[in-house]
Amino acid sequence: MLALLFLFIGMNLSAATKPSDCGVYEIYGKMTKNKKGPGFLYLVNQGTLSEYKFSLLPQHEIKLSPYIDLSSKIKARINKRITGYQGEFAAIESAEVVAPDAAMLTKNHGFYLISREKCQ
Amino acid sequence: MRKTLTILLIAHSFTAYSAENAIYMIGGGGEPTGAATTQFDESVRAMGQFFKLNKRKYDATISFNGGHRETEDIIRTDWEYEGARVNKNFTKSNYEKTIQEMKDKLNKNPPEIPENGKLLLFINTHGGEKSGNTHRISLVESPMTNMNSGSDDMVSLDSLQELIDLAEAKKVKLAIVDGSCHSGNTLALKGPKACIISGSGPNHYAYSSFADTFAHNMFFGRSLEEVFQITRDAMLGEGFPMISTPEGIETQDKLYPLLTPFMYYHDEYRGMQLDKIDNYLASIKTNEMMCQREVQYSELQNVLTLIEDVNTITRKPWWSSKVIVEKQVDLNSLKEKIAAYKKTQDEYIDKFRKLNIDGYDKIEKVTSTALENYFTRREIVSTDYDALIATKTAELRLAPLTEADQKNTIRLRDFYEEAKRVQQRIIKENPDYGIYKTLVAGLKTDEKVNRTVASEINKEAHIAYNAYYKAKQKEILSKDPKASNPCKDFVL
Numbered sequence: 001m002l003a004l005l006f007l008f009i010g011m012n013l014s015a016a017t018k019p020s021d022c023g024v025y026e027i028y029g030k031m032t033k034n035k036k037g038p039g040f041l042y043l044v045n046q047g048t049l050s051e052y053k054f055s056l057l058p059q060h061e062i063k064l065s066p067y068i069d070l071s072s073k074i075k076a077r078i079n080k081r082i083t084g085y086q087g088e089f090a091a092i093e094s095a096e097v098v099a100p101d102a103a104m105l106t107k108n109h110g111f112y113l114i115s116r117e118k119c120q
Numbered sequence: 121m122r123k124t125l126t127i128l129l130i131a132h133s134f135t136a137y138s139a140e141n142a143i144y145m146i147g148g149g150g151e152p153t154g155a156a157t158t159q160f161d162e163s164v165r166a167m168g169q170f171f172k173l174n175k176r177k178y179d180a181t182i183s184f185n186g187g188h189r190e191t192e193d194i195i196r197t198d199w200e201y202e203g204a205r206v207n208k209n210f211t212k213s214n215y216e217k218t219i220q221e222m223k224d225k226l227n228k229n230p231p232e233i234p235e236n237g238k239l240l241l242f243i244n245t246h247g248g249e250k251s252g253n254t255h256r257i258s259l260v261e262s263p264m265t266n267m268n269s270g271s272d273d274m275v276s277l278d279s280l281q282e283l284i285d286l287a288e289a290k291k292v293k294l295a296i297v298d299g300s301c302h303s304g305n306t307l308a309l310k311g312p313k314a315c316i317i318s319g320s321g322p323n324h325y326a327y328s329s330f331a332d333t334f335a336h337n338m339f340f341g342r343s344l345e346e347v348f349q350i351t352r353d354a355m356l357g358e359g360f361p362m363i364s365t366p367e368g369i370e371t372q373d374k375l376y377p378l379l380t381p382f383m384y385y386h387d388e389y390r391g392m393q394l395d396k397i398d399n400y401l402a403s404i405k406t407n408e409m410m411c412q413r414e415v416q417y418s419e420l421q422n423v424l425t426l427i428e429d430v431n432t433i434t435r436k437p438w439w440s441s442k443v444i445v446e447k448q449v450d451l452n453s454l455k456e457k458i459a460a461y462k463k464t465q466d467e468y469i470d471k472f473r474k475l476n477i478d479g480y481d482k483i484e485k486v487t488s489t490a491l492e493n494y495f496t497r498r499e500i501v502s503t504d505y506d507a508l509i510a511t512k513t514a515e516l517r518l519a520p521l522t523e524a525d526q527k528n529t530i531r532l533r534d535f536y537e538e539a540k541r542v543q544q545r546i547i548k549e550n551p552d553y554g555i556y557k558t559l560v561a562g563l564k565t566d567e568k569v570n571r572t573v574a575s576e577i578n579k580e581a582h583i584a585y586n587a588y589y590k591a592k593q594k595e596i597l598s599k600d601p602k603a604s605n606p607c608k609d610f611v612l
Contacts, residue, residue: 038515038525039532058528062491062535065508066499 150258168198299331328357
């Protein structure tokens with residue numbers, strides 16, 4: 001029974017909060033200054049125990065530069081399996097401002113897989 | 121003999137009313153996951169209380185929410201344990217199932233609700249702007265992401281038309297109370313014999329206690345028209361509640377279109393923009409639109425003065441030769457508040473009209489030696505390149521960087537410097553872009569266009585609504601003292 005419960009919780013989490021596969025995702029987060037080094041980070045589930053930090057390549061940083069410190073939705077490709085809570089985007093296709101969802105109360109947080117691809 | 125009579129009376133009281141009437145409550149959708157409650161809980165509790173006290177008269181069904189612990193507790197305690205049917209979770213399929221059950225009740229042979237029986241549908245959930253003939257409402261699986269358009273996966277209330285037609289054919293008294301935002305759109309359902317009540321006008325949020333107060337005011341023996349009037353008097357917050365009585369339709373037709381822009385405001389709700397004023401102000405572009413706005417304002421002043429006039433009495437006391445004029449309804453304060461808000465709106469409209477923001481979303485390419493990207497002009501204008509250049513300069517000066525990081529930081533600084541030059545060129549060529557940006561940002565914090573301003577107008581507009589409604593009611597009754605309407609006929 002307990003195993004079923006954990007399985008259910010696990011399934012629910014994987015739907016929106018964890019990028020378990022490679023592919024194109026719709027991701028809700030925020031580009032913010034990296035406090036421990038140069039450049040910026042893209043944070044998902046900011047301030048929670050499941051906070052993901054994506055370091056940004058220069059071409060991705062400039063793409064997101066109009067959205068610094070704003071809640072945004074990006075369409076991005078992840079081509080390497082994410083271990084732990086840190087990763088990097090292979091590409092960022094688009095970005096737009098969305099309503100903030102700091103308390104994770106709406107659909108505007110986490111990862112939504114659009115198309116699955118093979119990890120490199 | 122006495123004993124027999126008592127038994128007969130008790131038996132009668134149990135049988136005479138059973139299943140002749142029904143109440144249905146649906147909604148509670150669009151609420152954030154993870155919370156224990158929803159903002160609709162009070163109405164669920166109050167409707168449950170009504171059912172509890174009137175169980176012998178009403179059969180009850182609820183399909184509400186799903187996933188909010190305290191809300192589900194209320195449903196269980198005040199509805200399920202009291203004998204109501206629960207179509208658990210307000211999903212699309214349960215919405216359809218619940219409406220079908222209502223139809224089945226009318227279609228059965230013999231019908232579960234007989235001729236002259238009553239069927240009340242109470243809706244309390246989030247609602248979007250006009251869509252189709254009416255509007256769409258939130259389900260449990262459709263969290264609100266936009267307070268105007270709503271979200272994906274909502275259901276349309278257009279499907280209620282069939283229920284209205286069926287109730288009319290079966291001569292059953294049907295009432296629909298829609299407490300959601302933009303619920304004035306529900307009055308577009310056509311049914312001269314149905315009573316339809318909404319918590320707001322079609323273009324406004326129902327950011328108020330309307331639904332809760334309405335449910336609390338539902339008492340045995342009261343007509344829905346009375347409940348509506350009592351609720352309108354007592355409610356807190358904004359919205360422009362509407363009713364489908366002839367008095368209501370005339371009052372709403374006369375006042376609502378004219379009051380509409382003065383009940384718009386800017387606010388935030390759970391991080392989402394509650395905004396009706398920004399787009400309105402930016403949309404008044406042509407002289408014709410300005411002219412129409414002036415005509416409507418002047419008409420509004422006339423209607424308000426007319427309401428005052430019909431509610432003015434003159435009397436001549438026996439001790440004096442002077443005639444005393446007494447205003448029963450004083451709308452001066454409302455007129456002043458509207459005039460002040462109009463002035464603010466006019467100032468903004470004037471500023472917006474002077475701006476030329478054609479091409480604001482045109483794509484521009486920014487290229488530096490090592491990097492390039494395409495942006496909309498809107499993106500370039502809104503980016504703080506000075507801050508980005510300062511950040512990169514500080515990183516180069518302060519942080520111990522690896523060779524690769526240093527190279528990237530220099531590339532980025534160069535790119536932002538180039539982007540700043542592009543920004544300066546765009547603003548030089550289109551000076552209005554910068555002004556537009558500042559103007560829109562300023563609107564969001566300007567207290568002269570916020571909820572409080574519209575709320576004050578809304579509150580005082582109710583005095584005008586009430587006075588007009590009552591005057592119309594008096595006129596109808598003077599022509600036909602027995603005149604009635606579906607909301608007056610729907611006695612709880």
